[in-house]
Amino acid sequence: MSEKNFLMGNEVLGRAARAAQADAMYGYPITPASEIMHFWAGEAGSEAGHDQGLVFQQAEDEIGAGFMLIGGVLAGRRAFTATAGPGHVLMQDAFAMAEAMRLPVVAYIMQRGGPSTSTVIYSQQEVTLACFGGNGNGFRIVYAPSTLQELFDYGLKVFNTAWKYRFPTFLLGDGYLAKMLGEVELYDPAERGLEIVPTEPYLLEKKRGIDLKNVIPSPELEVRYSDGVEYACLRNCLNMEEETLTVNQEIKAAWDKMAKEVVEHEYVGQSAAKTVVVAQGIVAAAARQAVQEASGSVGLFRPITLNPFPVEALRRSVAGAERIIIAESAYNQLGRMVKDALYGQVQVPITEYYRPSMSILPEEIAELIKDNVAV
Amino acid sequence: MPEEMSKLEIRSALPKCARLDSKPHLFCPGCGHPEVLKALGFAVDELGLQRRIAFGVDIGCSLLAWDFFDFDTVETHHGRTVPVMVGLRLGNPEAIAVAYVGDGGAYAIGAGHLLNAAIRNDNILTIVVNNGLYAMTGGQEAPTTHPGWKVKTAPYGADQYYIKAPEIIRNVNPAAFVARGITSRQPELRQLMKDALQHINGNHGFAFLEVLSQCPLNWKTMDSAEATFRVLEQEHAKLFPTGRF
Numbered sequence: 306m307s308e309k310n311f312l313m314g315n316e317v318l319g320r321a322a323r324a325a326q327a328d329a330m331y332g333y334p335i336t337p338a339s340e341i342m343h344f345w346a347g348e349a350g351s352e353a354g355h356d357q358g359l360v361f362q363q364a365e366d367e368i369g370a371g372f373m374l375i376g377g378v379l380a381g382r383r384a385f386t387a388t389a390g391p392g393h394v395l396m397q398d399a400f401a402m403a404e405a406m407r408l409p410v411v412a413y414i415m416q417r418g419g420p421s422t423s424t425v426i427y428s429q430q431e432v433t434l435a436c437f438g439g440n441g442n443g444f445r446i447v448y449a450p451s452t453l454q455e456l457f458d459y460g461l462k463v464f465n466t467a468w469k470y471r472f473p474t475f476l477l478g479d480g481y482l483a484k485m486l487g488e489v490e491l492y493d494p495a496e497r498g499l500e501i502v503p504t505e506p507y508l509l510e511k512k513r514g515i516d517l518k519n520v521i522p523s524p525e526l527e528v529r530y531s532d533g534v535e536y537a538c539l540r541n542c543l544n545m546e547e548e549t550l551t552v553n554q555e556i557k558a559a560w561d562k563m564a565k566e567v568v569e570h571e572y573v574g575q576s577a578a579k580t581v582v583v584a585q586g587i588v589a590a591a592a593r594q595a596v597q598e599a600s601g602s603v604g605l606f607r608p609i610t611l612n613p614f615p616v617e618a619l620r621r622s623v624a625g626a627e628r629i630i631i632a633e634s635a636y637n638q639l640g641r642m643v644k645d646a647l648y649g650q651v652q653v654p655i656t657e658y659y660r661p662s663m664s665i666l667p668e669e670i671a672e673l674i675k676d677n678v679a680v
Numbered sequence: 681m682p683e684e685m686s687k688l689e690i691r692s693a694l695p696k697c698a699r700l701d702s703k704p705h706l707f708c709p710g711c712g713h714p715e716v717l718k719a720l721g722f723a724v725d726e727l728g729l730q731r732r733i734a735f736g737v738d739i740g741c742s743l744l745a746w747d748f749f750d751f752d753t754v755e756t757h758h759g760r761t762v763p764v765m766v767g768l769r770l771g772n773p774e775a776i777a778v779a780y781v782g783d784g785g786a787y788a789i790g791a792g793h794l795l796n797a798a799i800r801n802d803n804i805l806t807i808v809v810n811n812g813l814y815a816m817t818g819g820q821e822a823p824t825t826h827p828g829w830k831v832k833t834a835p836y837g838a839d840q841y842y843i844k845a846p847e848i849i850r851n852v853n854p855a856a857f858v859a860r861g862i863t864s865r866q867p868e869l870r871q872l873m874k875d876a877l878q879h880i881n882g883n884h885g886f887a888f889l890e891v892l893s894q895c896p897l898n899w900k901t902m903d904s905a906e907a908t909f910r911v912l913e914q915e916h917a918k919l920f921p922t923g924r925f
């Protein structure tokens with residue numbers, strides 16, 4: 306049964322992981338994400354958690370947590386981590402390995418100010434890192450929720466996306482959402498007709514449902530049989546450039562197929578609006594309010610998946626626009642993606658409102674809209 | 681049919697769990713790694729653990745072991761094999777998780793992981809191949825490089841400090857299995873492998889085995905087995921005493 310609860314964002318995420326039937330978490334404390342781990346430690350240590358075999362391990366650092374997470378996924382666990390800022394930086398090493406081998410690691414990332422240790426509440430400065438942080442081509446799915454309710458909805462969804470498509474999948478929140486208190490509707494996914502995608506070990510699984518050959522890029526996998534038993538050997542160090550090209554091509558083909566099904570956006574306001582605001586995450590929540598209260602031809606385009614980016618939908622949404630406003634709590638991270646998507650598509654001016662690590666209020670966006678309308 | 685003969689010869693020299701079609705292996709002639717791997721393989725054969733092994737290999741010359749065995753195997757990143765095996769074993773308590781790492785991977789870049797796995801008494805076996813330097817990348821200084829050894833990043837001789845890891849592990853974990861073996865004493869090494877595997881198979885927690893091993897390429901002893909053996913037995917084993925700790 307669904308129920309309304311008054312909860313903090315981080316606890317909402319902990320509960321989302323439970324509702325998604327996640328069963329392992331590896332992490333390292335960092336504000337503003339720590340309460341996710343506290344919640345999980347409580348769950349795993351409880352009698353029910355014991356009975357269900359929930360795993361929890363606090364690692365020695367985020368590099369350790371990221372690689373333990375990989376170990377958990379290799380063992381077939383619906384495993385996740387939660388981190389932020391400098392911890393998110395350290396996890397890129399493991400995330401790159403997960404990208405290479407198509408390991409569906411899940412991370413809740415609650416952005417904090419940057420660069421460096423900085424502040425812990427408001428920021429959207431980890432967009433580029435979350436989407437493209439590895440030493441490769443950004444083969445990871447990134448969802449950006451904008452409300453407490455969406456923390457639950459997408460906190461649940463990331464696990465299904467990860468295991469259905471076998472890509473690293475992240476939820477990108479921020480300190481403000483993490484610490485915000487509010488009413489949230491929690492539900493059992495079954496009630497909503499949401500199926501939980503099954504997991505499967507990569508190693509030590511002798512009866513496979515899904516052939517590893519359909520998941521892991523071919524140069525990285527050797528499967529052999531001895532005495533009728535299958536043994537899988539996985540590698541990520543390759544000998545030849547051609548093999549690396551093949552790895553990337555195979556991942557890209559799977560990515561393109563997945564992207565069509567996974568890509569998501571929200572549009573609010575008048576269709577074919579003359580002024581279109583583009584914002585994501587918590588800033589989109591402020592923009593939504595501003596757009597709803599604005600008079601005139603105004604709309605909000607909000608990418609829900611930052612990667613894959615809803616390029617086609619954005620192009621359609623600004624087709625009638627005379628002005629575009631990009632607002633984000635960072636310098637040009639969402640902005641770069643928007644301009645990349647619109648390059649050669651539109652001839653209209655773009656107002657870029659960048660406030661790294663500062664909150665952006667509905668009134669500020671309302672002002673921007675007014676200015677734009679006036680110009 | 682000389683080729684068939686050589687396959688047969690290879691087979692009889694190898695443990696049953698070794699893969700024939702990935703042989704001959706890619707390590708340099710005279711390298712110690714295959715000797716360590718064989719000792720592990722024979723121990724696995726004897727204990728009948730092949731189907732339960734999750735074998736994690738580090739980046740370093742250890743990565744050449746990625747298809748050495750018919751084991752479920754994963755090659756990880758440099759220094760990160762210990763946490764991968766820790767996470768895997770927590771996720772699958774039936775797994776016999778073995779991390780195979782070089783001394784650079786274990787004692788430099790991955791030192792924090794190793795030490796904390798020992799402190800937590802994680803139920804995995806870590807095998808560290810100590811050849812006194814970074815082999816794969818061309819012979820740079822490692823935490824195990826002997827005082828005075830001239831290596832690529834210490835061309836005038838390494839300083840006097842080096843790590844005695846089993847001694848440290850013993851210090852932080854009184855319950856762990858801790859030993860140091862050497863490639864040149866195979867029966868002893870095989871026994872250490874067996875005991876280490878039994879330790880984790882019995883869920884007794886952390887098992888740690890350092891193996892002194894030769895790197896003829898970077899030791900510049902490629903043309904003389906005697907010279908390799910001399911460095912191994914007379915220099916390496918002198919600095920790092922073998923035994924159980």
Ligand SMILES: Cc1ncc(C[n+]2csc(CCOP(=O)(O)OP(=O)(O)O)c2C)c(N)n1
Pocket residue numbers: 739740741742757758781782783784785786809811813814815816817822
């Ligand atoms: C993060 C990272 N840093 C550096 C390297 C380059 N690298 C590959 S192997 C290696 C050293 C290997 O030495 P060791 O661990 O002692 O193993 P050996 O080759 O001697 O068996 C280094 C530095 C890497 N692969 N990844």
Ligand code: SF4
Pocket residue numbers: 706707708710711712713741811815816894895896897898
């Ligand atoms: S470089 Fe050294 S450790 Fe590496 S394979 Fe050659 S002899 Fe063995």
